[in-house]
Amino acid sequence: MIEDSIKYQTQGDSWLKRILIGGLLLFPGVFLIIPLFTFNGYMLEVMRRVMGGDTLNPPEWGDADLADLTVDGLKHAVIVLAYTLVVLLVAGIPFFGLVLAGVGADVGGLSVLGFLIGGLVYLVGALALAVVLPVATGNFVRVDSISAAFDLDVLRTLVTNGTMLKAVVFGFVVNVLMQVVSSILGITVVGYLAVPFLVFAGQSAIFYIWAEGFSDAYEAEYGEPPLAGVGGTTTPTAATDETWGTDTDTTVEDGGFDDDDRTDDRF
Template structure:
């Protein structure tokens, strides 16, 4: 799966053009709006892979950039909520113990608070690394921000061995990309190549997340998260509208369901 992910963006006759555009969009992410477009493209990668199309990466010319950008912005909202929850879980104990130790000579109380906060930070970071891929994939499958917080799917798929394996694979890909990026920093040409390596690497991560989620979802619920070829953002996002808890297909292909 790791090799498939890393080779994903090199498929097709126009792969070089696709990677060049992706790298440029990623580089322009410093201007904020292109960063949303970049994220939207990565979500489209997941949508294609979950829909069963693992050989044809999205072509930039076939996509509606406005829809991609909106999709990316919605995803940022999802990640911000998770980030805020993570910050509260890790930071609240530290704040409480610091407040309790304020005005006293008890450095032990403050130190204990920092220790607890540090442990919670590590646990929270690990939990976020496991939960966020599933939340992202379900957000894509249902085209709804609220789907990213579906506790039934999160509980079932996060604990699935296939999904956990995919998450480990994505970590390996990130490490490989980081190592390659570190090596490229030693030359001017290498520095110029960094955005394109990042585009290929991020696509690989999303590929692995999507493939792991699709397989795990089908194992848990007896059906894929998306039926048939994924629909391009340009033509409207196709979703299954499947309720994992009730087993009802609501067939909610009605645009974004916030």
């Protein structure tokens, strides 16, 4: 899974152009927030495509609607912000409560205890967020609705799924590798300029892993793919594929069953 995710953006004839455009979005993104939303929207499109079963054809910038990508990225930012605020709020209650109580009562021990408990709660919350957010993101992509990211039934079901947990761990591994390589490249000016392009490929790999984990876990738990036939390969059916119709006609001409015979045999 990790190897396939890392190679994902190197597929296709225009892979270099795709990575260059993705990396360039991060340069103005330091000063302008909109390119970051567009960048994030592209990652959601990667997730949507992989969840639909297509792991061989990364989204092309030329085929994308940048306005839609930007809006999707903004929606996802709202989801991440909401979850982050919950973690900060829960961690902040003991932190500010005990710190203020310690200051008011002039008891330094309470302030220190507030720092420790608040820090511990924040750490636990951050770890929980790292597990919940990929599931929330996957369900947001599946339904294309912000409210789906807070679907407690799906969250409870998939957060504890072994396949999804493995995907979270693999995504974390890729993120660590990306950070390490970025730090090494950042030592030189040329290397520093290459970092955004590495981040583009690395983030794409993480969303690829999340998508495969979510798709496999969802199908295992609910008995159907999250995005059956969307953006991926589908198996033609007799009702829609012209080849099947041609075969049927040939069978009749060769002396096979006609329509009435087939009807009788069915019943």
